[in-house]
Amino acid sequence: MSLFTGRFFAFLALVCAAYYLAPRRWQNALLLLAGLAYAAAAGPWTVGVLCAQIAVAYAAGRGLERLAGRARKALLAAGTALLLGELLTFKYADLLTGRATALGQLAVLGISFYTLMAVGYLADVYRGTVPAEHSLLRFALFLSFFPQLSSGPIGRAGELLPQFGAPRAFDYDRFARGTTNMLWGYFKKCVLADGLGLAVDPVFHEPAAFSGPALVLAAALFSLQLYLDFSGYTDIARGMGQVFGIELRQNFAHPFGAHSFAALWGRWHMSLSQWFRDYVYIPLGGSRRGTVRMCAATMAVFALSGLWHRAGWIFLWWGVLNGVCNLLDKCTAPARARLAARVPGYAGSRWQVLWQRVWVFTVFSLCFILFRVGENAGATAADCLYYYRHLFTGWDVLLAPGRLVAQLRAMSIGRKFLAYMGVSALVYNGVEHAAIRAGTDAAGWLRARRPAARVALYYLLALLILCFGQLGTSSFIYFQF
Amino acid sequence: MPRTTTQNPAAPRPRTWVRLVRAAALFVPLAVLVAAVNVTVDPASLFQRGYEYRAAQIVAGGQNAAHLKNMDDRAFQQNCAALLPAAPGTLVLGSSRCLQVTARIAGDPTLFNAGVTNGDLRDSISLYMLYRELGKRPRRVILMADYCTFNPAKLDNRAYTEGYAAFARRTGTQEMRTTPSREKWYQLFSPTYFQSALAYLESGTGAASAPLPTDEYEAETDMRRADGSYSYNLGFRSQTAAQRMENGWVTAWNIEGNMGAYDEDSPVLRAQFELFVREMLADGTEVTLLLPPINPYMYDLMAADGRYAKQLALEGYFRAFAQENGLAAVGSYDARALGLTEDDFYDALHCSMEATARYWAAEAAP
Incomplete structure (x- = not known):
């Protein structure tokens, strides 16, 4: 249903x-x-x-x-x-x-x-x-x-x-918080995630029709789409739980704010990663039995996680690739920290934070190309390799504005898309950042507004969903797992 | 510091149900807004009364009705039957697949095409009975004999069944029923209908809220001609076969999507079809069977599928029935047999007007 x-x-x-x-x-x-x-x-x-x-x-x-x-x-x-x-x-x-x-x-x-x-x-x-x-x-x-x-x-x-x-x-307050969580989840899913899906899907369905910049853009947007899709679903699920007086686990903790790839996985689909940690990683020895055992346990967890997402070899390779990146991140952390300390004023600065986030997001997005290509019916390893190879080709399109605009149009990126996605992104970022500063989640922050502001924000979200949500075609990416 | 709500602990809180009602009431304006837009813009003409009547007035007055939005085809046809000043010489009965049969193509300037969207046998029987009741019985009926004529799964819940019900009683056959559509009331508060309304406004086609009379034979917008035939909007009818494939009008619909659910042919519908034709002949009405061609791409898919191949075999039955009763039969499900290609179709099932003219002329030629 x-x-x-x-x-x-x-x-x-x-x-x-x-x-x-x-x-x-x-x-x-x-x-x-x-x-x-x-x-x-x-x-x-x-x-x-x-x-x-x-x-x-x-x-x-x-x-x-x-x-x-x-x-x-x-x-x-x-x-x-x-x-x-x-x-x-x-x-x-x-x-x-x-x-x-x-x-x-x-x-x-x-x-x-x-x-x-x-x-x-x-x-x-x-x-x-x-x-x-x-x-x-x-x-x-x-x-x-x-x-x-x-x-x-x-x-x-x-x-x-x-x-x-x-x-x-x-409990009225818990009930109201639940419905607010649901509203926020529907906004994330229907407006933002599905809106991004309009831009992402054409590229992944037919990468040959697009040049390198479009492939890069689609890969980056897919990471955001997946996050907003699944975290939106989680908000809806948790909201429904609260409506019935049941508190469900949190699944995401601002993963793209993580400073390392390993930390990102600690904030992404937390209920799954914690399950693997408690019932696979630790029983296999975890990090207490030496580096080799830790590496083996990590690879086992990521390989299983890949297969858990979908029965297919591409998903197994996706898991393995994430495991390798995770281990590289862990193993090179001390050396990177020493290197950062040698650059005056860099360690602990905003620039370092920014660089780390961009780097983590880039690696994550590159890994998730496998995931997204693997979702296409009948996808093969050759399709994945094709996508990776062509990330670096066709950049001359940037010098041909006509072709560039045509490709963006083919991705449904036009004035209307930019306008409503821009407004929606501003609303999303404004609420999420305010919630982080207030030490709560979006629903908690919205519920704490004065009644007039609260109702205005509810109306804004509802109108954005009504006017721009992809309501006729929505289906959660994670439903298929 | 963000400002937050402050509460006086001494002030009594309202009862829970009062708070719930108050919170729910806050969203009533939103629901009213959705309903108001849905009813006012109404891109599928679900709520506006009189739209079909206005379109029928134009058509019955001898002009083409352009700038059409979706409407209740059954209501439109009933209005046409009542408003047409005289009995049509030829009446075309069937679904949208017969809507490209024009007066020019059939060679009868008094032809009226009474095809309706997804029309089934019950629509055809009811409309014929209506014309007869109104004293406007046509001299000739072109009756669509489609591959799904006897498929009970294809019966439409919007069908006009008044005359059909009386016919079933009179002939002692079972009345095939479908649950009437309640879509209208579902759409009143429907967010998806609301979005369709916004898209309709944005497209600019919503600028005219009523059908416009025109003498153009083909308009940029959807249009019913004075002879009841349908001219699709320019965007739809001017696509190349490759563009149609790309847009999924042929390929993205799988075979079930295009052909509808499949059930075994109903012996009741078959008997009613035969009784209906014989009753028209007994009335002195000449009957021509129209076997509408299918896009060759889709025809091949159907031929390769056991269930639909059986439906394609119905063409043999209709031809035999026509021969047995001295009826003319025009067309063929197999478009290639008529010399048509994929380029001659608007989509999987709908043959273009130009192609209809070609095969009709070829069949009529001595």
């Missing part, structure tokens, strides 16, 4: 009204029902797969609570294998068999996300950091809470299960 349809808003309003009007002991059951209905809208098989994952994780969690020693370890391994097996079956069957399979063709909404949540839960129960959940209702809700079902954030049992265990009365 698309989050942009009247049907979805009617569904949300109905669930919300029932949730707060019904007796509190029914709240979890209502949310579970809503989650299953939301999953069913994506196909009946989605509900079947979700219920199977719930059953496996719940039973294994209860078993882990009772068993000890090797049996416990074996149960953890079996439970994890079953959960990941289902993910492999539905997501990677085509890749593993090298042909289109019936199961692989079924797009199971959110399976990548709730499978990680279930595996994380089992690991936490095994480690004893969370108790096994006894209530099947609460546990089922933990995996099927519809605001996070399709694309996360990847929640943790220790954070979510206690919230589902507590009664939730209507």
Whole structure:
């Protein structure tokens, strides 16, 4: 069910009204029902797969609570294998068999996300950091809470299960903050991300029709598009959670403000990177067992992360490339710091910060070319190489204004695009920077304005969405993962 | 320092439901704005009453109605039936695929084309019955016999079914029903319709809120001619085949998108088609079947797909039926058989007026 349809808003309003009007002991059951209905809208098989994952994780969690020693370890391994097996079956069957399979063709909404949540839960129960959940209702809700079902954030049992265990009365301020988060998320997604998509998509669909500067511009804009798309979705999901009195994890912490590539990954899709850190990187030895082990663990995490995003060799290479850049960044950090210290007045200056950010953004964008080309149906490694090779060709277009304008027009970049994207970018940057200065997020900052200013800002956002949002065609990039 | 809200802790806070209602009320003007723009600009003429009547007045008055925006074709045709001063000599019945059949092409200056967007058999039956009821029964009917005539999945929920329902009762056949469209009310507060309205205003085509009478045979804007045939706007009709491919009017629509959902042919619709033709013949109306050609690109796709290949085979049935009942049959689903190429089509399904004239003349030639 698309989050942009009247049907979805009617569904949300109905669930919300029932949730707060019904007796509190029914709240979890209502949310579970809503989650299953939301999953069913994506196909009946989605509900079947979700219920199977719930059953496996719940039973294994209860078993882990009772068993000890090797049996416990074996149960953890079996439970994890079953959960990941289902993910492999539905997501990677085509890749593993090298042909289109019936199961692989079924797009199971959110399976990548709730499978990680279930595996994380089992690991936490095994480690004893969370108790096994006894209530099947609460546990089922933990995996099927519809605001996070399709694309996360990847929640943790220790954070979510206690919230589902507590009664939730209507809290106007939390509700208002939730709806403000949603409004901000829709603005980021529909106006900014989808607007940038208009410029990016033609270039990635047919790079041969564009010259080097356009390829560079599209690669840079795609990084921004992806960030605004997914962080916009996260704001909507978190906002919906708050509407129901549930706090979901934060997924982004201004990643393009990071000073190093490794730090950027610590701020990007945090619920996923923290999951990999806690359940893959650290168990593999992390940074405590020497450089070689750290490098191996890092590469394993990034390779798995690549494959997690999509079953395809290009995504594996994308993960590996990010891993290599990450390691290079970590390994050269001391030398770079020494070099910076030798330049008078450079270390710690604004210039250094600016350079670091530009460099990190550039490397990130270069890596994400693989990601974006890989999204095209039937893309091959040759397509990716073609894009990289042609980044450096055709720069003479800058000396031919007519051709340059024609290419920009082909990217939908005209006066109207520049005007509304300019206004929207100003609004976005103004609010985000003010929020950072105030030590809060955009919704928190908006909610703290005086009523007149607040309403004016709400109207501005709503009008920008209404007038310039790509409302008829929106679909989140991360929904496909 | 950014200014923030200040609250007097001593002041009592309003009740929660009062705050909720107050917050919701703040957004009412926004909803009103959307509804007002949607109703006022109304690019698809969903809300404006009388638009179809004004267009029909122009056409029935013998002039071409240019500057058309989307409208309810069924309402337009009902108005035309009522306003036409005399019975048309030839009445064309079918979907948009027959709208390029003009009076000049068919060689009858009294021809009136009553094709409607996505028209199905029920529209054709109802419109014929309406003309007959109004005492304007045509001497000849050109009835579109399309590949999807008997496909129940292609029945349109906007269809004009009044005469058809009576026909079904009279002939003792099952009435094929579709749920009437409620699109109008969905669009009242629709943000996407609001954006269409803004785009419509921006394009400048919204400058005239009413259809304009003209004597031009082909206008820059969408136009219904005095003979009911349709002239697409210049942008649409002047594209080359390559540009159409590029714009996705042929390729981007997959076969299902172009052909609609496919169900097994309905024996009810087939029986009703046969009964309808025989009733027209019994009325003394001459019937010609029009087999509208399909873009060769799409024809090949259909021929390679088992489900649609069956639909293409309907041409054989229609030809046999025509022969059996002494009807003329013009056209062919296979455009190549008529000497047409991809350049002769506006898109996947709609043959241009010039190409229609060519194949019609060739078929009419001795």
